[in-house]
Amino acid sequence: MTTLPALSVLDLVPVRSDQSSGDAVRATISLARTADDLDYERFWMAEHHNMPAVASTNPPVLIAMVAGATSRIRVGSGGVMLPNHAPLVVAEQFALLEAAHPGRIDLGIGRAPGTDGVTSWALRHGAGGVSEDNVTHFPEYVDNVIAMMDAEGVGVRVQGRTHVLNATPHATSVPTIWLLGSSDYSARLAAQKGLPYVFAHHFSGSGTAEALELYRSTFRPSPELAEPRTFLTVNASVAESAEEAYRLALPQLLTMLALRSGRPLAAQVLVEEAEKRELGADEQSLVDAMAQRWVIGDPAGAREDLLTLAATYGVDEVMVNPVAGAHVGTEPGSAPAREETLRLLVS
Template structure:
């Protein structure tokens, strides 16, 4: 099987031994590692009010990481559009594209990325509500039009057309992607001729169905003449399977707590995770995650990544490195996450 291109998804995890500043420093070092290794793109997510996740503002993070790297594409995986005015998103990413031309990806999603109270706080002051999810297709069109300096958005006022544009003189626009974890997004991406990414790393369920819908219904566009997609997957690679599993367990425990309604905390270190008291359902979720995610030594991980790329017919895999750390490590680094990228990249070349 051929080896796919590699990219990175980063939620900017916060461990129990880290401050937010430490987590950002670790993410910067991870992005530089991916850049050095020749990875295709580096995407950051949008989540809010989560103790274990520092990725609250993709545009800010993208500016930071693009300035600290030289070649890799940097983007959002993704901006949760119902939380934001389309003009604000278009302006932010038009400026990023102007600052780093040809290196910016704008991935857009319709999930809130948080709890209902936080979603209300994000949108309520501007008078927005749950209808923003229903209006998502229109907001998507607005963002695309606003970033096109020759088109813009027409606002009829007193019988006249008022034109809104994200920047006065754009020469290029970010590559736009539609993200999703349901078949809704597959239908929409196909109808609009957009590149599409299904969140396979969430649960590993529904990926084949969503990609089949996208490819079958795809309508070519000027920017995307053929269906364009890739795969996302949680990955931990170490010298041995046993060490990779130990590094993966803290994240799996955190996700198990989240999915069973337990309080979410900062990501445990390996030694603390080994002593964690979990319920039966939570233990089952951790065990399932060790099987479902890519966890292993370099040879095992490379074989799994190639197999996933072949199964879903993609030539790019976006890895979400979820390894934690052991006590005493530098809090401003994520050594195990960097090692995951290094070991996987080397194994896929061999």
């Protein structure tokens, strides 16, 4: 049998209609332990705000919980949306996480706000939110985070004097820093700075080949990285039959349908609730188009899809976002179909 690429996990801490935020977090911790036991490479959590179906508002807090509940797997952010935060705060958070779990922490950095404009404004205590200035200075902020986490610290000039700034005292290692994106901007910046890069294929679904080619063809070696290093993300729902896998994917497909069509968002519905939803022709067409880009199927079919993805885009790692939903009666603090997706992919 052809060897699968290395597999990792992306998690948004989805919140179902039968769950509280606490239930969703408990399900994520259980999912991470499953990934750890199955030898997945890494477990990343995204940053999203003010969304009724997503509880991953604070990656550093979640990373601390997941890293403490697992023993081997790398844990990180997919990603921290840097324009939302002061670079020093991010550097301090991840320097401490690396100190507590050396060699296991990834800092994935993104440029998008991950939320609506009002929430972006509130993230900076009403001081302007994600402004054009924040986005314009994104490359500088990336440099600041990297410099502040260095064991030697960084010199900062304030009122004519240079002050040494350290994210944490006596650091012995630093997290691996990745740039994330769904357009060519971060691909170009990662190549310029000699950083590893991840394309959000699970979200965009288009432009993947162009972004990865741009990254590889313009890559400049750095002290941290001699050659381009990249992988991509994909949504996945795997079950014993392709029919059941699609049923389990339907709640997330409906959530994405609402997001793409600008409709009010709600907690993720259960499978039986999703099946009662009648779709118009245009809605069904959009759902079908999204499903075509996802990995939805039985174990053999899903593994073949992953192999095709890896070969098509020339990557040796794929990060799976397990989107399988839950049936009525599922224990709220669990996500058995998401865990089963991970198991079936490597069985």
